[in-house]
Amino acid sequence: MAKLFIPKNYRSSLDLKQTEHAIKVVKDHFQTALSAELRLRRVTAPLFVMKGTGxxxxxxxxxxxxxxxxxxxGDAQAEVVHSLAKWKRMMLAxxxxxxxxxxxTDMNAIRPDEELSNIHSLYVDQxxxxxxxxxxxxKLDFLKHIVKKIYEVMKRTEFIVYERYPEIVPILPEDITFIHSEDLLAKYPTLSPKERxxxxxxxxxxxxxxxxxSKLSHGEKHDGRAPDYDDWSTETAEGYKGLNGDILVWNPILERSFELSSMGIRVSPEVLAKQLEIEGCTDRKELLFHKRLLNGELPLSIGGGIGQSRLCMFFLRKAHIGEIQASIWPEDMRKECAANKIVLV
Known part of the structure; x- marks a missing residue:
């Protein structure tokens, strides 16, 4: 069976009909508040792009x-998007x-290589x-400034859910804590990245x-990132590398950390060239996106993705992402979920 965690004595606070209504409440409020907080306009996004454009x-x-x-x-190949990290920057221009x-934008993707679990689906919406x-x-200070704004939107959304469904009590702390992956390694040197x-x-x-x-002091990365969207190699005034990161919260239902967003300041032309060199991907310089960026045709930017189903799953205290979104699951997983009161839509 694919990885599945069954919380002890799990019972959803909301039935299927209430859940569908609550999903709309969360999505409507969050995207409106995010748009106002960060001064973002909504645009229409592609489901697929041509292969070989970068x-x-x-x-x-x-x-x-x-x-x-x-x-x-002429039977040229198109690809369903994994995300829109590069496309969005082109649209700014x-x-x-x-x-x-x-x-x-609303991004919908298919990721066939995902290992299916409580939090991973073939279908991605963010x-x-x-x-x-x-x-x-x-710079790092501005990255932190934007993270705080997004976190405030998350806290307000959690309160909106509480107003509608008082049995779902807010649990997010007042402030989000900033910590570098190097500090985390120093604090928990014997743990794996996920355990940290x-x-x-x-x-x-x-x-x-x-x-x-970027590689940490022990010679390994905390996690992988492509070299051509986030800036993970720039050294900061604080003595660390990286102008990117993930928003993680503690999920009491799953008893683990829970990633809600991946984001960062995007690579400048100089940083793009450096990171392509580090990762041995200099051949990408000839692709459409990379050429435009290296030629200075795209603006400097900050950006990220915020999981829609993940956010709803956390705020509605659900045990499985399949309680939020319609996807396909192994039959044995469906049976095990049904036996433990986890209702997959």
Missing amino acids: INDDLNGTERPVSFPVKEF EYGIESSYGLY WDWERHISKEEY EDAAAKEYGAVFLMGIG
């Missing part, structure tokens, strides 16, 4: 995209969006957002774990 997100660099031939293009403003920044904002995340989330309730993608 626009699709490589995630950790190993996941295979779903692809198909397009008859009208296409729409002529000024500094301090940005865009967001709010992808991107904001134009100035040279002066290309669990320990930090349990201790603080909500953390922004910074510096994802």
Whole structure:
């Protein structure tokens, strides 16, 4: 069976009909508040892009995209997006969006290489957002400033859920804690990266774990990141590398850390060239997205993705992402969930 965790004595606070209504409450409030807080306009996004343009997100660099031939293009291959990290930055330029403003979109993806579990599905839905920044904002302090704004939206959304459904009591701490992956390694040197995340989330309730993608002092990465969207190699005034990170919260239902967002300041042309060199991907310089960025045609930006089903799952205290979204699951997982009162839609 794919990885499945069954919480002891689990009972959802909401039945199926209440859950569907609550999902709409969460999504409607969160995207409206996020848009206002970060000054983002909504735009329409593609479900697929052409292969070989460099626009699709490589995630950790190993996941295979779903692809198909397009008859009208001589059977050239199109790919279902993994995310829209690069496409959004191109749209900032296409729409002529000024500094301090940005865009967001509903991103739907298929990730066939996901290991199915309580939190991983073949279907991915998230709010992808991107904001134009100035040279002066290309720094760690500004990244933290934006993270705090997003966290405030999360806390307000949690309270909205509590107002509608008083049995779901808010649990997010007042403030989010910032910690670098190097500090986490020093604090828990014998733990694996995932175990370190669990320990930090349990201790603080909500953390922004910074510096994802570069090698740490012991010669390994905390986790992988593609070299061509987040800046994970720039050294900061604090003496660390990385202008990116993940928002992690403690999930009391699953008894583990729970990633709600991955985000960061995007690579400048100089940093892109450096990170492509580090990862041995200099051949990407000839792709459409990379050429435009290296030629200075795309604005500096900060951006990320916020999981829609993940967010609903956390705020509604659900044990399985399949209680939020319609996807496909192994039959043995469905049976085990049904036997333990986990209702997959």
